[in-house]
Amino acid sequence: MQFYHHLPEANMLSRDENKRYSRHVILDKVGMEGQLKLKAAKVLVIGAGGLGCPTLQYLTAAGVGTIGIIDFDKIDISNLQRQILFTPQDLGKNKAEIAAEHLKQLNEHVIFQVYPERLTAENALELFAAYDLVIDGTDNFSTRYLVNDAAVLTNKPLVYGSIYKFQGQVSVFNYENGPTYRCVFPIPPKAGTIKNCSEIGVIGVLSGIIGTQQANEAIKITLGIGTTLSGHLLIYDALKATYMKVAVKKSDDEVQKTLDLKASFKTQDYDLFCGVNTAEKSHEITGEYLKQLLNNDNIRIVDLREEWEEPQLEGSNVERIIMSELQEKMDRFKTDKIVVLVCQTGTRSNNVKQLVEQTLQQSDIKELKGGMEKYGK
Secondary structure: OEEEOOOOOOOOOOHHHHHHOHHHHOOOOOHHHHHHHHHHOEEEEEOOOOOHHHHHHHHHHHOOOEEEEEOOOEOOHHHHHOOOOOOHHHOOOEHHHHHHHHHHHHOOOOEEEEEOOOOOOOOHHHHHHOOOEEEEOOOOHHHHHHHHHHHHHHOOOEEEEEEEEOEEEEEEEOOOOOOOHHHHOOOOOOOOOOOOHHHHOEOHHHHHHHHHHHHHHHHHHHHOOOOOOEOEEEEEEOOOOEEEEEEOOOOHHHHHHHHOOHHHHHHOOHHHHOOOOOOOOOOEEOHHHHHHHOOOOOEEEEEOOOOOOOOOOOOOOEEEOOHHHOOOOHHHHOOOOEEEEEOOOOHHHHHHHHHHHHHHOOOOEEEEOOOHHHOOO
Protein backbone atom coordinates (compact mmCIF):
# COMPACT_ATOMS: atom_id res chain seq x y z
CA MET A 1 0.00 0.00 0.00
CA GLN A 2 1.20 3.48 -0.88
CA PHE A 3 0.17 6.84 0.53
CA TYR A 4 -0.06 10.14 -1.32
CA HIS A 5 -1.11 12.85 1.08
CA HIS A 6 -0.87 16.26 2.61
CA LEU A 7 -2.16 16.35 6.20
CA PRO A 8 -4.50 19.33 6.85
CA GLU A 9 -6.51 19.96 10.02
CA ALA A 10 -9.60 17.76 9.81
CA ASN A 11 -11.95 20.22 11.58
CA MET A 12 -11.23 23.31 9.50
CA LEU A 13 -10.56 24.46 5.95
CA SER A 14 -7.34 26.17 4.92
CA ARG A 15 -7.47 29.43 3.00
CA ASP A 16 -6.85 27.57 -0.25
CA GLU A 17 -9.60 25.07 0.57
CA ASN A 18 -12.05 27.86 1.34
CA LYS A 19 -11.43 29.31 -2.11
CA ARG A 20 -11.41 25.92 -3.84
CA TYR A 21 -14.72 24.78 -2.34
CA SER A 22 -16.46 28.16 -2.29
CA ARG A 23 -19.28 26.97 -4.56
CA HIS A 24 -20.01 24.23 -2.06
CA VAL A 25 -19.71 26.48 0.98
CA ILE A 26 -22.29 28.97 -0.34
CA LEU A 27 -24.64 26.16 -1.40
CA ASP A 28 -27.59 25.43 0.85
CA LYS A 29 -27.62 21.84 2.15
CA VAL A 30 -23.80 21.79 1.96
CA GLY A 31 -22.23 24.91 3.48
CA MET A 32 -19.17 24.86 5.71
CA GLU A 33 -20.55 22.01 7.82
CA GLY A 34 -21.09 19.85 4.77
CA GLN A 35 -17.67 20.59 3.33
CA LEU A 36 -16.08 19.56 6.60
CA LYS A 37 -18.08 16.30 6.44
CA LEU A 38 -16.62 15.67 3.00
CA LYS A 39 -13.15 16.44 4.29
CA ALA A 40 -13.58 13.97 7.17
CA ALA A 41 -14.99 11.23 4.92
CA LYS A 42 -13.13 8.08 3.92
CA VAL A 43 -14.29 6.48 0.67
CA LEU A 44 -12.96 3.30 -0.92
CA VAL A 45 -13.22 3.00 -4.71
CA ILE A 46 -12.83 -0.53 -6.05
CA GLY A 47 -11.49 -0.42 -9.58
CA ALA A 48 -9.83 2.53 -11.32
CA GLY A 49 -11.30 1.69 -14.72
CA GLY A 50 -14.19 3.06 -16.73
CA LEU A 51 -16.44 3.71 -13.74
CA GLY A 52 -13.68 4.38 -11.24
CA CYS A 53 -12.00 7.16 -13.23
CA PRO A 54 -14.92 9.66 -13.32
CA THR A 55 -15.99 8.66 -9.81
CA LEU A 56 -12.51 9.35 -8.48
CA GLN A 57 -12.22 12.67 -10.31
CA TYR A 58 -15.42 14.09 -8.88
CA LEU A 59 -14.80 12.82 -5.36
CA THR A 60 -11.33 14.36 -5.48
CA ALA A 61 -12.61 17.66 -6.82
CA ALA A 62 -15.37 17.70 -4.18
CA GLY A 63 -12.80 17.45 -1.39
CA VAL A 64 -13.44 13.98 0.04
CA GLY A 65 -10.67 13.84 2.62
CA THR A 66 -9.42 10.26 2.22
CA ILE A 67 -9.88 8.17 -0.90
CA GLY A 68 -8.76 4.56 -1.15
CA ILE A 69 -8.10 3.09 -4.60
CA ILE A 70 -7.67 -0.64 -5.14
CA ASP A 71 -6.88 -2.10 -8.56
CA PHE A 72 -4.34 -4.75 -9.58
CA ASP A 73 -4.69 -4.15 -13.34
CA LYS A 74 -2.28 -2.38 -15.67
CA ILE A 75 -3.19 0.31 -18.19
CA ASP A 76 -3.72 -0.87 -21.77
CA ILE A 77 -4.16 1.29 -24.84
CA SER A 78 -7.74 0.02 -25.23
CA ASN A 79 -8.56 1.57 -21.84
CA LEU A 80 -7.98 5.13 -23.07
CA GLN A 81 -11.34 5.21 -24.91
CA ARG A 82 -13.17 5.54 -21.56
CA GLN A 83 -10.69 5.55 -18.66
CA ILE A 84 -10.10 9.26 -18.85
CA LEU A 85 -7.53 9.60 -16.07
CA PHE A 86 -4.86 7.92 -18.16
CA THR A 87 -2.64 8.95 -21.07
CA PRO A 88 -0.47 7.00 -23.56
CA GLN A 89 2.52 7.69 -21.31
CA ASP A 90 0.86 5.58 -18.59
CA LEU A 91 0.62 2.35 -20.60
CA GLY A 92 1.79 -0.74 -18.74
CA LYS A 93 1.62 0.92 -15.31
CA ASN A 94 -0.68 0.04 -12.42
CA LYS A 95 -4.06 1.80 -12.60
CA ALA A 96 -4.40 2.55 -8.90
CA GLU A 97 -0.94 4.10 -8.62
CA ILE A 98 -1.25 6.23 -11.77
CA ALA A 99 -4.78 7.33 -10.86
CA ALA A 100 -3.52 8.62 -7.51
CA GLU A 101 -0.63 10.47 -9.17
CA HIS A 102 -2.94 12.29 -11.58
CA LEU A 103 -5.60 12.98 -8.96
CA LYS A 104 -3.02 14.52 -6.62
CA GLN A 105 -2.45 17.15 -9.32
CA LEU A 106 -6.16 17.93 -9.22
CA ASN A 107 -6.37 18.35 -5.44
CA GLU A 108 -3.36 18.27 -3.12
CA HIS A 109 -5.59 18.38 -0.04
CA VAL A 110 -6.88 14.83 -0.50
CA ILE A 111 -5.20 11.81 1.10
CA PHE A 112 -4.90 8.88 -1.33
CA GLN A 113 -4.38 5.37 -0.02
CA VAL A 114 -3.34 3.13 -2.89
CA TYR A 115 -3.64 -0.66 -3.04
CA PRO A 116 -2.08 -2.02 -6.29
CA GLU A 117 -3.45 -5.48 -5.65
CA ARG A 118 -6.49 -7.69 -6.24
CA LEU A 119 -9.45 -7.46 -3.86
CA THR A 120 -9.94 -10.90 -2.31
CA ALA A 121 -11.90 -12.58 0.44
CA GLU A 122 -8.66 -12.56 2.45
CA ASN A 123 -8.16 -8.76 2.43
CA ALA A 124 -11.66 -7.33 1.91
CA LEU A 125 -12.99 -7.19 5.47
CA GLU A 126 -9.94 -5.46 6.93
CA LEU A 127 -9.87 -3.02 4.02
CA PHE A 128 -13.57 -2.14 4.16
CA ALA A 129 -13.41 -1.58 7.91
CA ALA A 130 -11.07 1.38 7.36
CA TYR A 131 -13.61 3.34 5.26
CA ASP A 132 -17.03 4.95 5.68
CA LEU A 133 -18.48 3.72 2.40
CA VAL A 134 -17.51 1.67 -0.62
CA ILE A 135 -17.97 2.32 -4.35
CA ASP A 136 -17.99 -0.66 -6.69
CA GLY A 137 -16.45 0.09 -10.08
CA THR A 138 -15.69 -3.52 -11.02
CA ASP A 139 -16.65 -5.35 -14.20
CA ASN A 140 -17.17 -8.99 -13.17
CA PHE A 141 -19.76 -10.84 -11.12
CA SER A 142 -17.33 -12.69 -8.87
CA THR A 143 -16.00 -9.43 -7.45
CA ARG A 144 -19.46 -7.85 -7.21
CA TYR A 145 -20.70 -10.62 -4.93
CA LEU A 146 -17.48 -10.45 -2.94
CA VAL A 147 -17.88 -6.67 -2.55
CA ASN A 148 -21.50 -7.00 -1.51
CA ASP A 149 -20.80 -9.61 1.14
CA ALA A 150 -17.83 -7.71 2.58
CA ALA A 151 -19.94 -4.53 2.73
CA VAL A 152 -22.73 -6.34 4.57
CA LEU A 153 -20.33 -8.01 7.01
CA THR A 154 -18.62 -4.69 7.79
CA ASN A 155 -21.90 -2.72 7.67
CA LYS A 156 -20.71 -0.27 5.01
CA PRO A 157 -22.96 1.48 2.46
CA LEU A 158 -22.22 0.28 -1.07
CA VAL A 159 -22.65 2.43 -4.18
CA TYR A 160 -23.09 0.09 -7.12
CA GLY A 161 -22.65 0.81 -10.82
CA SER A 162 -22.38 -1.29 -13.96
CA ILE A 163 -22.32 -0.72 -17.73
CA TYR A 164 -23.21 -2.93 -20.68
CA LYS A 165 -22.90 -1.75 -24.29
CA PHE A 166 -25.25 1.29 -24.24
CA GLN A 167 -26.93 0.78 -20.86
CA GLY A 168 -25.89 1.42 -17.29
CA GLN A 169 -27.20 0.77 -13.79
CA VAL A 170 -26.72 2.58 -10.47
CA SER A 171 -27.98 1.80 -6.98
CA VAL A 172 -27.12 2.12 -3.30
CA PHE A 173 -27.02 -1.09 -1.27
CA ASN A 174 -26.76 -1.92 2.42
CA TYR A 175 -27.72 1.62 3.45
CA GLU A 176 -30.03 2.41 6.37
CA ASN A 177 -31.45 -1.12 6.49
CA GLY A 178 -32.08 -1.12 2.75
CA PRO A 179 -31.63 -3.96 0.26
CA THR A 180 -28.29 -5.46 -0.70
CA TYR A 181 -26.93 -6.53 -4.08
CA ARG A 182 -27.97 -10.12 -3.37
CA CYS A 183 -31.54 -8.97 -2.68
CA VAL A 184 -31.74 -7.85 -6.32
CA PHE A 185 -29.46 -10.48 -7.84
CA PRO A 186 -29.50 -13.51 -5.49
CA ILE A 187 -27.96 -15.83 -8.08
CA PRO A 188 -25.41 -14.82 -10.74
CA PRO A 189 -26.27 -15.19 -14.43
CA LYS A 190 -25.13 -18.32 -16.18
CA ALA A 191 -21.41 -18.11 -16.85
CA GLY A 192 -20.66 -16.70 -20.30
CA THR A 193 -24.15 -15.29 -20.97
CA ILE A 194 -23.21 -11.69 -20.17
CA LYS A 195 -19.99 -10.51 -21.80
CA ASN A 196 -17.67 -7.88 -20.36
CA CYS A 197 -16.44 -4.77 -22.16
CA SER A 198 -13.40 -6.50 -23.64
CA GLU A 199 -15.65 -9.09 -25.29
CA ILE A 200 -18.66 -7.08 -26.42
CA GLY A 201 -17.61 -3.41 -26.29
CA VAL A 202 -19.09 -0.36 -24.58
CA ILE A 203 -19.73 3.24 -25.59
CA GLY A 204 -17.04 5.22 -23.79
CA VAL A 205 -19.13 8.15 -22.55
CA LEU A 206 -21.45 5.77 -20.68
CA SER A 207 -18.69 5.16 -18.14
CA GLY A 208 -18.64 8.85 -17.33
CA ILE A 209 -22.42 9.10 -16.97
CA ILE A 210 -22.69 6.15 -14.59
CA GLY A 211 -19.47 6.94 -12.74
CA THR A 212 -20.57 10.50 -11.96
CA GLN A 213 -23.92 9.16 -10.75
CA GLN A 214 -22.00 6.95 -8.34
CA ALA A 215 -19.98 9.91 -7.11
CA ASN A 216 -23.21 11.86 -6.59
CA GLU A 217 -24.72 9.07 -4.48
CA ALA A 218 -21.55 8.88 -2.37
CA ILE A 219 -21.62 12.63 -1.76
CA LYS A 220 -25.31 12.57 -0.78
CA ILE A 221 -24.67 9.74 1.66
CA THR A 222 -21.71 11.58 3.17
CA LEU A 223 -23.65 14.84 3.54
CA GLY A 224 -26.90 13.18 4.60
CA ILE A 225 -28.90 15.11 2.02
CA GLY A 226 -31.44 14.32 -0.68
CA THR A 227 -32.86 10.91 -1.51
CA THR A 228 -30.40 8.15 -2.31
CA LEU A 229 -31.01 5.26 -4.70
CA SER A 230 -31.35 2.82 -1.81
CA GLY A 231 -34.36 0.69 -2.63
CA HIS A 232 -34.19 1.56 -6.32
CA LEU A 233 -32.20 0.49 -9.36
CA LEU A 234 -31.62 3.35 -11.80
CA ILE A 235 -31.29 2.17 -15.40
CA TYR A 236 -29.96 4.51 -18.09
CA ASP A 237 -30.25 3.96 -21.83
CA ALA A 238 -27.66 6.02 -23.72
CA LEU A 239 -29.25 5.42 -27.12
CA LYS A 240 -32.67 6.66 -26.02
CA ALA A 241 -31.38 9.15 -23.44
CA THR A 242 -33.87 7.79 -20.91
CA TYR A 243 -33.76 6.88 -17.24
CA MET A 244 -35.95 4.25 -15.60
CA LYS A 245 -36.10 3.74 -11.84
CA VAL A 246 -37.13 0.29 -10.64
CA ALA A 247 -38.11 -0.34 -7.02
CA VAL A 248 -36.24 -3.18 -5.31
CA LYS A 249 -37.08 -4.83 -2.01
CA LYS A 250 -34.93 -6.08 0.81
CA SER A 251 -34.80 -9.84 1.29
CA ASP A 252 -34.16 -10.70 4.91
CA ASP A 253 -33.32 -14.26 3.84
CA GLU A 254 -30.59 -13.10 1.46
CA VAL A 255 -29.15 -10.72 4.04
CA GLN A 256 -29.10 -13.49 6.63
CA LYS A 257 -27.35 -15.85 4.20
CA THR A 258 -24.60 -13.25 3.85
CA LEU A 259 -24.35 -12.69 7.60
CA ASP A 260 -24.04 -16.44 8.07
CA LEU A 261 -20.85 -16.36 5.97
CA LYS A 262 -18.95 -14.30 8.54
CA ALA A 263 -17.02 -17.16 10.12
CA SER A 264 -16.06 -18.71 6.77
CA PHE A 265 -15.91 -15.58 4.61
CA LYS A 266 -12.16 -15.71 3.94
CA THR A 267 -12.49 -19.17 2.44
CA GLN A 268 -15.39 -18.38 0.09
CA ASP A 269 -14.80 -19.09 -3.61
CA TYR A 270 -16.69 -16.39 -5.52
CA ASP A 271 -15.41 -17.64 -8.86
CA LEU A 272 -17.02 -20.98 -8.16
CA PHE A 273 -20.27 -19.28 -7.13
CA CYS A 274 -20.34 -17.44 -10.46
CA GLY A 275 -19.45 -20.48 -12.54
CA VAL A 276 -15.94 -19.36 -13.40
CA ASN A 277 -13.44 -22.12 -14.11
CA THR A 278 -11.62 -22.78 -10.85
CA ALA A 279 -9.65 -25.91 -11.68
CA GLU A 280 -6.49 -24.42 -10.21
CA LYS A 281 -8.16 -23.93 -6.82
CA SER A 282 -9.07 -26.44 -4.14
CA HIS A 283 -11.36 -29.22 -5.36
CA GLU A 284 -13.16 -29.40 -1.99
CA ILE A 285 -15.97 -27.18 -0.77
CA THR A 286 -17.60 -27.01 2.66
CA GLY A 287 -21.15 -27.93 3.50
CA GLU A 288 -21.87 -24.33 4.46
CA TYR A 289 -20.76 -23.15 1.05
CA LEU A 290 -22.72 -25.88 -0.72
CA LYS A 291 -25.87 -24.20 0.59
CA GLN A 292 -24.89 -21.09 -1.35
CA LEU A 293 -24.69 -23.12 -4.57
CA LEU A 294 -28.16 -24.66 -4.42
CA ASN A 295 -30.45 -23.49 -7.27
CA ASN A 296 -27.44 -21.89 -8.99
CA ASP A 297 -27.68 -22.54 -12.74
CA ASN A 298 -23.91 -22.30 -13.10
CA ILE A 299 -23.45 -25.38 -10.94
CA ARG A 300 -24.55 -29.01 -11.41
CA ILE A 301 -24.68 -30.83 -8.07
CA VAL A 302 -24.58 -34.62 -8.44
CA ASP A 303 -25.76 -36.58 -5.40
CA LEU A 304 -24.15 -40.03 -5.54
CA ARG A 305 -26.09 -41.43 -2.57
CA GLU A 306 -28.98 -43.85 -2.45
CA GLU A 307 -32.41 -42.28 -2.01
CA TRP A 308 -32.70 -43.48 1.59
CA GLU A 309 -29.56 -41.69 2.79
CA GLU A 310 -30.04 -38.63 4.95
CA PRO A 311 -30.07 -35.66 5.08
CA GLN A 312 -31.78 -35.01 1.77
CA LEU A 313 -30.36 -32.33 -0.49
CA GLU A 314 -32.97 -30.13 -2.18
CA GLY A 315 -32.28 -27.78 -5.07
CA SER A 316 -33.26 -27.19 -8.69
CA ASN A 317 -29.69 -28.00 -9.77
CA VAL A 318 -29.35 -31.23 -7.78
CA GLU A 319 -29.32 -34.51 -9.74
CA ARG A 320 -29.11 -37.97 -8.21
CA ILE A 321 -26.86 -40.56 -9.89
CA ILE A 322 -26.35 -43.61 -7.72
CA MET A 323 -23.18 -45.65 -8.10
CA SER A 324 -24.90 -48.51 -9.95
CA GLU A 325 -26.02 -46.04 -12.65
CA LEU A 326 -22.66 -44.37 -13.05
CA GLN A 327 -21.47 -46.00 -16.27
CA GLU A 328 -24.75 -45.54 -18.16
CA LYS A 329 -25.03 -41.90 -17.07
CA MET A 330 -21.40 -40.90 -17.56
CA ASP A 331 -22.47 -38.48 -20.32
CA ARG A 332 -24.23 -36.37 -17.65
CA PHE A 333 -20.80 -35.21 -16.56
CA LYS A 334 -20.10 -33.72 -20.00
CA THR A 335 -21.15 -30.15 -19.32
CA ASP A 336 -19.91 -26.58 -19.44
CA LYS A 337 -21.16 -26.17 -15.88
CA ILE A 338 -19.06 -26.75 -12.80
CA VAL A 339 -19.86 -30.16 -11.29
CA VAL A 340 -19.99 -30.68 -7.52
CA LEU A 341 -20.07 -34.29 -6.31
CA VAL A 342 -21.84 -35.18 -3.08
CA CYS A 343 -21.89 -38.44 -1.11
CA GLN A 344 -22.33 -39.40 2.54
CA THR A 345 -18.73 -39.37 3.80
CA GLY A 346 -16.63 -38.15 0.87
CA THR A 347 -15.32 -41.53 -0.24
CA ARG A 348 -17.64 -42.12 -3.19
CA SER A 349 -17.31 -38.55 -4.43
CA ASN A 350 -13.52 -38.79 -4.42
CA ASN A 351 -13.57 -42.06 -6.36
CA VAL A 352 -16.05 -40.71 -8.92
CA LYS A 353 -14.05 -37.49 -9.29
CA GLN A 354 -10.97 -39.46 -10.29
CA LEU A 355 -12.98 -41.68 -12.64
CA VAL A 356 -14.66 -38.77 -14.42
CA GLU A 357 -11.39 -36.87 -14.79
CA GLN A 358 -9.65 -39.91 -16.28
CA THR A 359 -12.54 -40.95 -18.53
CA LEU A 360 -13.72 -37.57 -19.82
CA GLN A 361 -10.54 -35.51 -19.36
CA GLN A 362 -12.63 -33.03 -17.37
CA SER A 363 -10.66 -31.24 -14.68
CA ASP A 364 -13.08 -28.83 -13.03
CA ILE A 365 -14.81 -31.28 -10.68
CA LYS A 366 -15.49 -30.32 -7.07
CA GLU A 367 -16.55 -32.47 -4.15
CA LEU A 368 -18.20 -31.87 -0.78
CA LYS A 369 -15.57 -32.08 1.93
CA GLY A 370 -16.47 -34.76 4.46
CA GLY A 371 -19.70 -35.57 2.65
CA MET A 372 -23.24 -34.93 3.83
CA GLU A 373 -22.31 -36.08 7.33
CA LYS A 374 -20.55 -32.70 7.65
CA TYR A 375 -23.27 -30.73 5.83
CA GLY A 376 -24.20 -27.65 7.82
CA LYS A 377 -21.83 -28.49 10.66
